[in-house]
Amino acid sequence: MIEFTLNGKTVSTNDSPDTPLLWVVRDTFKLKGSKFGCGAGLCGACTMHVDGAATKTCVLPVGAVAGKAVLTIEGLGTPDNLHPLQAAWHELSVPQCGYCQSGQIMAAAALLATNPHPDAQAVEAAMAGNICRCGCYTRIKRAILEVAGSNLAYDATRTQPATEASA
Ligand code: FES
Numbered sequence: 001m002i003e004f005t006l007n008g009k010t011v012s013t014n015d016s017p018d019t020p021l022l023w024v025v026r027d028t029f030k031l032k033g034s035k036f037g038c039g040a041g042l043c044g045a046c047t048m049h050v051d052g053a054a055t056k057t058c059v060l061p062v063g064a065v066a067g068k069a070v071l072t073i074e075g076l077g078t079p080d081n082l083h084p085l086q087a088a089w090h091e092l093s094v095p096q097c098g099y100c101q102s103g104q105i106m107a108a109a110a111l112l113a114t115n116p117h118p119d120a121q122a123v124e125a126a127m128a129g130n131i132c133r134c135g136c137y138t139r140i141k142r143a144i145l146e147v148a149g150s151n152l153a154y155d156a157t158r159t160q161p162a163t164e165a166s167a
């Protein structure tokens with residue numbers, strides 16, 4: 001049995017340790033926001049945070065996250081308590097088909113957690129591993145930079161799951 005923290009709650013699974021974390025999260029725990037794209041660590045659609053780091057989970061065995069903290073798009077924010085990036089995504093109508101977008105937001109959130117005010121070059125470097133087949137790169141970058149330079153009161157370093165208490 002493998003035990004880890006998923007969006008702030010301790011969970012356990014009897015899935016084989018070599019099962020990709022993405023499938024465990026989607027199929028065992030029924031959180032479908034993280035997507036399968038390439039299955040080879042190349043597109044970023046499956047990006048989650050593992051102990052705060054943006055991680056491509058299609059190539060990460062669940063056994064590797066034993067005792068660690070996994071955060072998915074479902075834990076980053078809620079409709080009543082959006083992460084600033086989610087609010088910016090909405091405000092700027094970033095997505096087209098949407099398939100890549102949870103991975104994009106999770107990658108951006110990991111960046112802002114370590115560097116709350118990145119410049120354009122830092123954003124491009126951090127987001128280079130996340131592909132968008134719809135070509136929404138300009139809006140993705142604009143949304144991240146808007147949050148990075150925002151005067152709004154927010155905690156860009158938020159890496160813990162959104163809770164009612166923090167709403
Ligand atoms: S599905 Fe994981 S990187 Fe493409």
Ligand code: FES
Pocket residue numbers: 095096097098099100101131132133134135136
């Ligand atoms: S919005 Fe369609 S792949 Fe990115």
